[in-house]
Amino acid sequence: MTDGPSFGFDTLQIHAGARPDPATGARQVPIYQTTAYVFRDAEHAAALFNLQEVGYIYSRLTNPTVAALQERVATLEGGAGAVCCSSGHAAQIMALFPIMEPGRNVVVSTRLYGGSITQFSQTIKRFGWSAKFVDFDDMDAVAAAIDEDTRAVFCESIANPGGYITDLDAAAKVADAAGLPLIVDNTSATPYLCRPIEHGATLVVHSMTKYLTGNGTVTGGVVVDSGNFDWSASDKFPSLSAPEPAYHGLKFHETFGPLAFTFHGIAIGLRDLGMTLNPQAAHYTLMGIETLSLRMQRHVENAKRVASWLENHPAVEQVTYAGLASSPYNDRVARICPNGAGGLFTVGLKGGYDACVKFVDSLEIFSHVANLGDTRSLVIHSASTTHRQLTEEQQIAAGAAPNVVRISIGIEDANDLIADLDQALGKASA
Numbered sequence: 481m482t483d484g485p486s487f488g489f490d491t492l493q494i495h496a497g498a499r500p501d502p503a504t505g506a507r508q509v510p511i512y513q514t515t516a517y518v519f520r521d522a523e524h525a526a527a528l529f530n531l532q533e534v535g536y537i538y539s540r541l542t543n544p545t546v547a548a549l550q551e552r553v554a555t556l557e558g559g560a561g562a563v564c565c566s567s568g569h570a571a572q573i574m575a576l577f578p579i580m581e582p583g584r585n586v587v588v589s590t591r592l593y594g595g596s597i598t599q600f601s602q603t604i605k606r607f608g609w610s611a612k613f614v615d616f617d618d619m620d621a622v623a624a625a626i627d628e629d630t631r632a633v634f635c636e637s638i639a640n641p642g643g644y645i646t647d648l649d650a651a652a653k654v655a656d657a658a659g660l661p662l663i664v665d666n667t668s669a670t671p672y673l674c675r676p677i678e679h680g681a682t683l684v685v686h687s688m689t690k691y692l693t694g695n696g697t698v699t700g701g702v703v704v705d706s707g708n709f710d711w712s713a714s715d716k717f718p719s720l721s722a723p724e725p726a727y728h729g730l731k732f733h734e735t736f737g738p739l740a741f742t743f744h745g746i747a748i749g750l751r752d753l754g755m756t757l758n759p760q761a762a763h764y765t766l767m768g769i770e771t772l773s774l775r776m777q778r779h780v781e782n783a784k785r786v787a788s789w790l791e792n793h794p795a796v797e798q799v800t801y802a803g804l805a806s807s808p809y810n811d812r813v814a815r816i817c818p819n820g821a822g823g824l825f826t827v828g829l830k831g832g833y834d835a836c837v838k839f840v841d842s843l844e845i846f847s848h849v850a851n852l853g854d855t856r857s858l859v860i861h862s863a864s865t866t867h868r869q870l871t872e873e874q875q876i877a878a879g880a881a882p883n884v885v886r887i888s889i890g891i892e893d894a895n896d897l898i899a900d901l902d903q904a905l906g907k908a909s910a
Protein backbone atom coordinates (compact mmCIF):
# COMPACT_ATOMS: atom_id res chain seq x y z
CA MET A 481 0.00 0.00 0.00
CA THR A 482 1.20 3.54 -0.70
CA ASP A 483 0.69 5.69 2.35
CA GLY A 484 -1.18 8.52 0.69
CA PRO A 485 -2.49 11.40 2.76
CA SER A 486 -5.91 10.56 1.33
CA PHE A 487 -6.21 7.54 3.63
CA GLY A 488 -8.09 7.98 6.89
CA PHE A 489 -6.54 7.54 10.35
CA ASP A 490 -8.15 4.11 10.87
CA THR A 491 -6.56 2.83 7.66
CA LEU A 492 -3.15 4.35 8.33
CA GLN A 493 -2.91 3.00 11.89
CA ILE A 494 -2.99 -0.50 10.37
CA HIS A 495 -1.16 -0.05 7.08
CA ALA A 496 1.30 2.86 7.29
CA GLY A 497 4.90 1.65 7.18
CA ALA A 498 3.91 -2.00 6.70
CA ARG A 499 4.25 -3.82 3.41
CA PRO A 500 4.24 -7.57 2.85
CA ASP A 501 7.75 -8.82 3.58
CA PRO A 502 9.67 -8.80 0.26
CA ALA A 503 11.51 -12.04 1.05
CA THR A 504 8.64 -14.22 2.33
CA GLY A 505 5.38 -12.38 1.66
CA ALA A 506 4.66 -12.40 5.40
CA ARG A 507 1.61 -10.15 5.82
CA GLN A 508 2.40 -8.99 9.34
CA VAL A 509 5.63 -7.03 9.91
CA PRO A 510 8.24 -9.66 10.89
CA ILE A 511 10.35 -9.21 14.00
CA TYR A 512 13.80 -8.82 12.44
CA GLN A 513 15.69 -10.21 15.40
CA THR A 514 19.13 -9.51 14.00
CA THR A 515 22.04 -7.35 15.05
CA ALA A 516 23.67 -6.85 11.65
CA TYR A 517 22.96 -7.03 7.90
CA VAL A 518 25.19 -8.52 5.19
CA PHE A 519 26.59 -5.95 2.77
CA ARG A 520 26.23 -6.75 -0.95
CA ASP A 521 29.92 -5.86 -1.40
CA ALA A 522 32.52 -3.44 -0.03
CA GLU A 523 31.24 -0.60 -2.21
CA HIS A 524 27.71 -1.05 -0.84
CA ALA A 525 29.09 -0.99 2.70
CA ALA A 526 30.98 2.24 2.00
CA ALA A 527 27.90 3.90 0.48
CA LEU A 528 25.83 2.98 3.56
CA PHE A 529 28.43 4.37 5.95
CA ASN A 530 28.62 7.59 3.90
CA LEU A 531 24.80 7.93 4.10
CA GLN A 532 24.80 8.00 0.28
CA GLU A 533 22.52 5.01 0.24
CA VAL A 534 19.84 4.27 2.81
CA GLY A 535 19.94 0.74 4.19
CA TYR A 536 20.62 -1.41 7.19
CA ILE A 537 24.02 -1.63 8.85
CA TYR A 538 23.63 -2.47 12.53
CA SER A 539 20.52 -2.58 14.75
CA ARG A 540 21.73 0.10 17.16
CA LEU A 541 21.05 2.47 14.22
CA THR A 542 18.34 0.90 12.11
CA ASN A 543 16.23 -2.25 11.99
CA PRO A 544 13.37 -3.08 9.59
CA THR A 545 10.78 -3.74 12.33
CA VAL A 546 11.69 -0.49 14.07
CA ALA A 547 11.69 1.31 10.70
CA ALA A 548 8.11 0.19 10.03
CA LEU A 549 7.07 1.63 13.39
CA GLN A 550 8.95 4.87 12.70
CA GLU A 551 7.12 5.30 9.42
CA ARG A 552 3.77 4.48 11.00
CA VAL A 553 4.09 7.01 13.84
CA ALA A 554 5.50 9.69 11.51
CA THR A 555 2.53 9.17 9.18
CA LEU A 556 -0.06 9.33 11.98
CA GLU A 557 1.52 12.51 13.34
CA GLY A 558 1.83 14.07 9.88
CA GLY A 559 5.63 14.30 10.21
CA ALA A 560 8.47 13.89 7.71
CA GLY A 561 10.33 11.25 9.73
CA ALA A 562 10.70 9.65 13.13
CA VAL A 563 13.33 8.02 15.31
CA CYS A 564 12.29 5.38 17.82
CA CYS A 565 14.17 5.10 21.09
CA SER A 566 14.25 2.93 24.16
CA SER A 567 11.84 4.99 26.30
CA GLY A 568 9.89 8.21 26.42
CA HIS A 569 12.64 9.78 28.50
CA ALA A 570 15.23 8.70 25.94
CA ALA A 571 13.07 10.38 23.27
CA GLN A 572 13.21 13.66 25.19
CA ILE A 573 17.01 13.57 25.34
CA MET A 574 17.16 12.54 21.68
CA ALA A 575 14.90 15.48 20.75
CA LEU A 576 17.08 17.99 22.59
CA PHE A 577 20.46 16.49 21.70
CA PRO A 578 20.90 17.92 18.16
CA ILE A 579 19.74 21.40 19.16
CA MET A 580 21.34 21.94 22.59
CA GLU A 581 24.92 22.64 23.61
CA PRO A 582 26.51 23.36 27.00
CA GLY A 583 25.19 26.70 28.28
CA ARG A 584 21.93 26.49 26.35
CA ASN A 585 18.47 26.28 27.88
CA VAL A 586 14.99 25.06 27.07
CA VAL A 587 11.83 26.87 28.18
CA VAL A 588 9.41 24.25 29.54
CA SER A 589 5.89 24.13 30.94
CA THR A 590 5.40 23.68 34.69
CA ARG A 591 2.70 21.13 33.83
CA LEU A 592 4.69 18.03 32.90
CA TYR A 593 4.96 14.37 33.77
CA GLY A 594 6.80 14.19 37.14
CA GLY A 595 9.73 12.29 35.64
CA SER A 596 10.14 14.98 33.00
CA ILE A 597 10.26 17.69 35.65
CA THR A 598 13.11 15.83 37.37
CA GLN A 599 14.89 15.13 34.07
CA PHE A 600 14.72 18.80 33.07
CA SER A 601 15.31 20.43 36.46
CA GLN A 602 18.15 18.14 37.58
CA THR A 603 19.65 15.60 35.23
CA ILE A 604 20.15 17.66 32.07
CA LYS A 605 22.40 19.97 34.08
CA ARG A 606 25.06 17.25 33.75
CA PHE A 607 25.14 18.04 30.01
CA GLY A 608 25.51 21.75 30.74
CA TRP A 609 21.89 22.31 29.66
CA SER A 610 19.21 23.93 31.78
CA ALA A 611 15.45 24.38 31.80
CA LYS A 612 13.32 27.38 32.70
CA PHE A 613 9.88 26.40 34.03
CA VAL A 614 7.02 28.70 33.07
CA ASP A 615 3.20 28.60 33.36
CA PHE A 616 2.09 28.09 29.75
CA ASP A 617 -1.25 29.80 30.46
CA ASP A 618 0.83 32.99 30.56
CA MET A 619 2.31 33.26 27.05
CA ASP A 620 3.88 36.65 27.87
CA ALA A 621 5.86 34.89 30.59
CA VAL A 622 6.90 32.18 28.12
CA ALA A 623 8.09 34.83 25.66
CA ALA A 624 9.88 36.70 28.45
CA ALA A 625 11.70 33.53 29.59
CA ILE A 626 13.28 33.08 26.16
CA ASP A 627 16.81 34.48 26.02
CA GLU A 628 19.86 34.36 23.71
CA ASP A 629 20.74 30.88 24.91
CA THR A 630 17.26 29.34 24.56
CA ARG A 631 17.14 26.64 21.91
CA ALA A 632 13.67 25.12 22.29
CA VAL A 633 10.25 25.45 23.88
CA PHE A 634 8.78 22.27 25.40
CA CYS A 635 5.29 21.35 26.62
CA GLU A 636 2.77 18.49 26.72
CA SER A 637 -0.42 18.64 24.64
CA ILE A 638 -2.74 17.08 27.23
CA ALA A 639 -0.55 17.48 30.28
CA ASN A 640 0.08 14.70 32.76
CA PRO A 641 -1.35 14.21 35.42
CA GLY A 642 -4.40 15.31 33.49
CA GLY A 643 -7.02 17.91 32.90
CA TYR A 644 -4.81 20.57 31.41
CA ILE A 645 -4.69 21.29 27.69
CA THR A 646 -1.86 23.47 26.40
CA ASP A 647 -2.76 26.14 23.86
CA LEU A 648 -0.36 24.73 21.27
CA ASP A 649 -1.18 27.40 18.67
CA ALA A 650 -0.19 30.13 21.13
CA ALA A 651 2.98 28.27 22.20
CA ALA A 652 3.98 27.74 18.56
CA LYS A 653 3.49 31.44 17.84
CA VAL A 654 5.83 32.41 20.68
CA ALA A 655 8.46 29.84 19.65
CA ASP A 656 8.19 30.88 16.03
CA ALA A 657 8.62 34.59 16.82
CA ALA A 658 11.88 33.67 18.59
CA GLY A 659 13.06 31.40 15.74
CA LEU A 660 12.90 28.33 17.99
CA PRO A 661 11.43 24.84 17.59
CA LEU A 662 8.39 23.89 19.67
CA ILE A 663 8.68 20.35 21.05
CA VAL A 664 5.40 18.75 22.16
CA ASP A 665 5.11 15.62 24.28
CA ASN A 666 1.94 14.07 22.83
CA THR A 667 1.94 10.94 25.03
CA SER A 668 -1.36 11.53 26.84
CA ALA A 669 -3.24 12.60 23.72
CA THR A 670 -1.82 10.34 20.97
CA PRO A 671 -2.14 11.46 17.34
CA TYR A 672 -5.75 10.22 17.34
CA LEU A 673 -6.79 12.98 19.74
CA CYS A 674 -4.22 15.66 18.91
CA ARG A 675 -1.84 16.32 16.03
CA PRO A 676 0.61 18.94 17.37
CA ILE A 677 2.30 19.52 14.00
CA GLU A 678 -0.99 20.93 12.68
CA HIS A 679 -0.77 23.47 15.53
CA GLY A 680 2.80 24.50 14.69
CA ALA A 681 4.94 22.00 16.59
CA THR A 682 8.38 21.27 15.11
CA LEU A 683 9.00 18.02 16.96
CA VAL A 684 6.63 15.61 18.68
CA VAL A 685 7.84 13.16 21.32
CA HIS A 686 6.02 10.17 22.77
CA SER A 687 6.37 7.67 25.49
CA MET A 688 5.13 4.71 23.40
CA THR A 689 5.01 2.86 26.72
CA LYS A 690 1.55 4.37 27.23
CA TYR A 691 -1.41 4.58 24.80
CA LEU A 692 0.50 3.80 21.58
CA THR A 693 1.37 0.29 22.74
CA GLY A 694 -1.67 0.44 24.96
CA ASN A 695 -1.51 -2.58 27.21
CA GLY A 696 1.43 -2.05 29.50
CA THR A 697 3.90 -4.42 27.85
CA VAL A 698 6.65 -2.20 26.46
CA THR A 699 8.98 0.66 27.33
CA GLY A 700 9.60 2.78 24.24
CA GLY A 701 9.74 6.29 22.86
CA VAL A 702 9.80 8.16 19.59
CA VAL A 703 10.75 11.58 18.22
CA VAL A 704 8.76 12.73 15.19
CA ASP A 705 10.10 15.59 13.09
CA SER A 706 7.64 17.77 11.19
CA GLY A 707 10.34 18.56 8.62
CA ASN A 708 9.08 22.16 8.70
CA PHE A 709 11.80 23.93 10.67
CA ASP A 710 14.52 25.90 8.90
CA TRP A 711 17.58 24.88 10.91
CA SER A 712 19.75 27.14 8.73
CA ALA A 713 17.75 30.35 9.27
CA SER A 714 20.07 31.32 12.14
CA ASP A 715 23.41 30.15 13.51
CA LYS A 716 21.68 28.70 16.59
CA PHE A 717 21.66 25.06 15.44
CA PRO A 718 25.18 24.36 14.16
CA SER A 719 24.92 20.60 14.58
CA LEU A 720 22.23 20.62 11.86
CA SER A 721 23.20 23.64 9.75
CA ALA A 722 27.03 23.65 9.87
CA PRO A 723 29.62 20.90 9.17
CA GLU A 724 29.08 18.27 11.90
CA PRO A 725 32.46 17.11 13.26
CA ALA A 726 30.84 13.94 14.66
CA TYR A 727 30.00 12.88 11.08
CA HIS A 728 33.12 13.88 9.11
CA GLY A 729 31.88 17.42 8.47
CA LEU A 730 28.52 16.47 6.93
CA LYS A 731 26.00 19.33 6.77
CA PHE A 732 22.77 17.58 7.75
CA HIS A 733 20.27 20.28 6.83
CA GLU A 734 21.87 21.04 3.46
CA THR A 735 22.18 17.34 2.62
CA PHE A 736 18.88 15.93 3.91
CA GLY A 737 16.50 18.93 3.89
CA PRO A 738 13.30 18.07 5.78
CA LEU A 739 14.84 14.77 6.95
CA ALA A 740 17.88 16.45 8.55
CA PHE A 741 16.69 15.97 12.12
CA THR A 742 15.72 12.34 11.52
CA PHE A 743 19.04 11.46 9.88
CA HIS A 744 20.94 13.24 12.66
CA GLY A 745 18.94 11.28 15.24
CA ILE A 746 19.92 7.97 13.68
CA ALA A 747 23.44 8.70 12.42
CA ILE A 748 24.63 10.50 15.56
CA GLY A 749 21.95 10.22 18.26
CA LEU A 750 21.41 6.46 18.17
CA ARG A 751 24.97 5.77 17.03
CA ASP A 752 26.59 7.59 19.96
CA LEU A 753 23.95 7.63 22.71
CA GLY A 754 22.67 4.13 21.93
CA MET A 755 19.12 4.57 23.31
CA THR A 756 17.81 2.12 20.74
CA LEU A 757 14.38 0.47 20.65
CA ASN A 758 14.60 -3.30 20.21
CA PRO A 759 12.63 -4.99 17.40
CA GLN A 760 10.52 -7.09 19.78
CA ALA A 761 9.28 -3.93 21.51
CA ALA A 762 8.64 -2.31 18.12
CA HIS A 763 6.49 -5.31 17.20
CA TYR A 764 4.31 -4.96 20.31
CA THR A 765 3.89 -1.25 19.63
CA LEU A 766 2.95 -1.86 15.98
CA MET A 767 0.28 -4.31 17.21
CA GLY A 768 -0.99 -1.76 19.70
CA ILE A 769 -1.25 1.07 17.19
CA GLU A 770 -3.50 -1.05 14.94
CA THR A 771 -6.37 -0.46 17.42
CA LEU A 772 -5.38 3.01 18.63
CA SER A 773 -8.47 4.91 17.45
CA LEU A 774 -10.87 2.29 18.83
CA ARG A 775 -9.18 2.27 22.19
CA MET A 776 -8.95 6.06 22.43
CA GLN A 777 -12.66 6.43 21.63
CA ARG A 778 -13.50 4.11 24.52
CA HIS A 779 -10.95 5.72 26.87
CA VAL A 780 -12.59 9.10 26.18
CA GLU A 781 -16.16 7.79 26.50
CA ASN A 782 -15.39 6.03 29.81
CA ALA A 783 -13.39 8.98 31.18
CA LYS A 784 -16.31 11.34 30.52
CA ARG A 785 -18.76 9.06 32.33
CA VAL A 786 -16.51 8.34 35.29
CA ALA A 787 -15.36 11.96 35.68
CA SER A 788 -18.97 13.25 35.63
CA TRP A 789 -19.96 10.68 38.24
CA LEU A 790 -16.97 11.53 40.47
CA GLU A 791 -17.62 15.25 40.20
CA ASN A 792 -20.98 14.74 41.96
CA HIS A 793 -19.66 12.48 44.74
CA PRO A 794 -19.76 14.05 48.23
CA ALA A 795 -16.21 12.87 49.13
CA VAL A 796 -14.75 14.59 46.06
CA GLU A 797 -13.43 18.13 46.12
CA GLN A 798 -12.71 18.51 42.43
CA VAL A 799 -12.16 16.58 39.20
CA THR A 800 -9.79 18.05 36.62
CA TYR A 801 -11.00 16.48 33.40
CA ALA A 802 -10.91 18.83 30.44
CA GLY A 803 -13.80 16.88 28.93
CA LEU A 804 -16.17 18.07 31.70
CA ALA A 805 -18.42 21.08 31.09
CA SER A 806 -16.99 22.56 34.32
CA SER A 807 -13.41 22.59 32.95
CA PRO A 808 -11.88 25.97 32.07
CA TYR A 809 -10.24 24.26 29.09
CA ASN A 810 -13.40 23.32 27.12
CA ASP A 811 -12.62 25.69 24.26
CA ARG A 812 -9.09 24.25 23.96
CA VAL A 813 -10.47 20.71 23.78
CA ALA A 814 -12.56 21.72 20.77
CA ARG A 815 -9.58 23.36 19.07
CA ILE A 816 -6.55 21.26 20.14
CA CYS A 817 -7.98 17.76 20.68
CA PRO A 818 -11.35 17.66 18.93
CA ASN A 819 -11.69 13.86 19.30
CA GLY A 820 -11.70 14.17 23.07
CA ALA A 821 -9.72 15.14 26.16
CA GLY A 822 -8.14 11.71 26.71
CA GLY A 823 -8.48 9.17 29.48
CA LEU A 824 -6.40 10.79 32.17
CA PHE A 825 -7.48 13.10 34.98
CA THR A 826 -7.02 13.80 38.63
CA VAL A 827 -9.47 13.72 41.47
CA GLY A 828 -9.01 15.76 44.64
CA LEU A 829 -10.41 14.18 47.81
CA LYS A 830 -11.82 16.27 50.65
CA GLY A 831 -10.17 13.88 53.13
CA GLY A 832 -6.63 14.91 52.00
CA TYR A 833 -3.49 12.77 51.88
CA ASP A 834 -4.76 10.04 54.24
CA ALA A 835 -8.05 9.58 52.38
CA CYS A 836 -6.08 9.27 49.10
CA VAL A 837 -3.92 6.50 50.52
CA LYS A 838 -7.00 4.61 51.82
CA PHE A 839 -8.77 5.16 48.51
CA VAL A 840 -6.01 3.68 46.32
CA ASP A 841 -5.56 0.77 48.74
CA SER A 842 -9.31 -0.07 48.58
CA LEU A 843 -9.73 -0.21 44.80
CA GLU A 844 -10.16 -3.64 43.24
CA ILE A 845 -10.44 -3.25 39.45
CA PHE A 846 -8.10 -0.27 39.36
CA SER A 847 -4.44 -1.17 39.86
CA HIS A 848 -2.16 1.10 41.85
CA VAL A 849 0.78 1.40 39.48
CA ALA A 850 3.22 3.97 38.09
CA ASN A 851 1.85 3.80 34.56
CA LEU A 852 -0.93 5.21 32.42
CA GLY A 853 -2.52 4.63 29.05
CA ASP A 854 -3.23 0.95 29.60
CA THR A 855 -6.37 -0.94 28.51
CA ARG A 856 -6.93 -1.57 32.25
CA SER A 857 -7.77 1.25 34.63
CA LEU A 858 -4.90 2.49 36.74
CA VAL A 859 -4.55 4.83 39.64
CA ILE A 860 -1.67 6.49 41.42
CA HIS A 861 -1.24 8.83 44.31
CA SER A 862 1.30 11.13 42.61
CA ALA A 863 2.42 13.02 45.73
CA SER A 864 3.65 9.86 47.45
CA THR A 865 5.13 8.29 44.27
CA THR A 866 5.93 9.85 40.86
CA HIS A 867 5.97 13.42 42.17
CA ARG A 868 7.60 12.51 45.49
CA GLN A 869 10.97 14.07 44.54
CA LEU A 870 9.31 17.45 44.00
CA THR A 871 8.69 20.20 46.54
CA GLU A 872 5.05 20.74 47.57
CA GLU A 873 5.07 23.94 45.49
CA GLN A 874 6.24 21.99 42.40
CA GLN A 875 3.64 19.29 43.15
CA ILE A 876 0.83 21.83 43.20
CA ALA A 877 2.12 23.56 40.04
CA ALA A 878 2.23 20.16 38.29
CA GLY A 879 -1.35 19.35 39.38
CA ALA A 880 -0.21 16.69 41.85
CA ALA A 881 -1.08 18.19 45.24
CA PRO A 882 -1.07 15.84 48.29
CA ASN A 883 -4.88 15.33 48.17
CA VAL A 884 -4.88 14.46 44.47
CA VAL A 885 -5.08 11.01 42.89
CA ARG A 886 -4.34 10.49 39.20
CA ILE A 887 -6.68 8.18 37.34
CA SER A 888 -6.00 6.56 33.97
CA ILE A 889 -9.33 5.24 32.73
CA GLY A 890 -9.17 1.95 30.86
CA ILE A 891 -11.52 0.43 28.33
CA GLU A 892 -13.46 -1.82 30.74
CA ASP A 893 -17.21 -1.50 31.36
CA ALA A 894 -17.75 2.00 32.79
CA ASN A 895 -20.43 0.72 35.21
CA ASP A 896 -17.92 -1.62 36.83
CA LEU A 897 -15.37 1.18 37.15
CA ILE A 898 -17.93 3.44 38.82
CA ALA A 899 -18.98 0.67 41.24
CA ASP A 900 -15.33 0.08 42.21
CA LEU A 901 -14.67 3.80 42.77
CA ASP A 902 -17.87 4.03 44.81
CA GLN A 903 -16.91 1.29 47.26
CA ALA A 904 -13.34 2.64 47.60
CA LEU A 905 -14.54 6.21 48.22
CA GLY A 906 -16.89 4.81 50.84
CA LYS A 907 -13.98 3.16 52.67
CA ALA A 908 -11.77 6.23 52.25
CA SER A 909 -14.29 8.57 53.86
CA ALA A 910 -15.37 6.13 56.60
Ligand SMILES: *Cc1c(COP(=O)(O)O)cnc(C)c1O
Pocket residue numbers: 567568569570593595596636640665667668686687688689690699700701852
Ligand atom coordinates in the same frame (compact mmCIF):
# COMPACT_ATOMS: atom_id res chain seq x y z
C1 LIG B 1 5.60 8.09 30.85
C2 LIG B 1 5.81 9.44 30.28
C3 LIG B 1 7.09 9.87 29.91
C4 LIG B 1 8.31 9.01 30.07
O1 LIG B 1 8.21 7.88 29.28
P1 LIG B 1 8.97 6.49 29.60
O2 LIG B 1 8.60 5.62 28.46
O3 LIG B 1 8.47 6.02 30.92
O4 LIG B 1 10.43 6.83 29.65
C5 LIG B 1 7.21 11.12 29.36
N1 LIG B 1 6.14 11.93 29.20
C6 LIG B 1 4.91 11.55 29.57
C7 LIG B 1 3.77 12.48 29.37
C8 LIG B 1 4.69 10.30 30.12
O5 LIG B 1 3.46 9.94 30.50
